Amino acid sequence: MPYWVIEGELAIASRPGYQPGMETLVPRHAVESWADEAHRVGIASIICLLDGDQLPLYDHALEGVSSSINSLASLGGSPFVL
Secondary structure (H helix, E strand, C coil): CCEEEECCCEEECCCCCCCCCCCCCCCHHHHHHHHHHHHHCCCCCCCCCCCCCCHHHHCCCCCCHHHHHHHHHHCCCCCCCC
């Protein structure tokens, strides 16, 4: 999972749900497990860079998230950049 490049400051990891081989749809539980593990090891902020061809892999996993992001943005927060 995460690998600390600078201990306690900067970590890297594969995208949520990534597995070598053919790309498949990512289930919501895979994204939640990935986020739980990141939190468990002390990661507080995440920047996830995805190419346009990878975004559709998360359509089901992120259902309803865009409305949550819009709600947070209207409160002055922007935890994600899509």
